Amino acid sequence: MSDVIDIANEHADYLLQMSIAQHQRRTVGHATSAEFCADCDEAIPPLRREKVQGCQTCVDCQQLRERRV
Numbered sequence: 001m002s003d004v005i006d007i008a009n010e011h012a013d014y015l016l017q018m019s020i021a022q023h024q025r026r027t028v029g030h031a032t033s034a035e036f037c038a039d040c041d042e043a044i045p046p047l048r049r050e051k052v053q054g055c056q057t058c059v060d061c062q063q064l065r066e067r068r069v
Contacts, residue, residue: 019069037061 033049036042039061048055057065 039064 033053033055034044034057035049037044037058038056040058042058044055044058048059055062
């Protein structure tokens with residue numbers, strides 16, 4: 001019989017796998033980079049759009065997103 005820690009680990013693994021799958025779907029769905037940030041509506045610099053294919057946010061907003069995870 002599983003104990004509480006095993007159940008928590010299974011749940012955490014499930015959430016991680018769901019997050020990875022969601023990220024992959026989002027990345028595949030955006031082959032071209034956005035011209036304006038999806039979060040703050042500021043222009044995304046051309047070099048970032050070129051180097052980070054499919055980017056949808058500016059550097060500052062992306063850093064905020066990554067800190068939340």
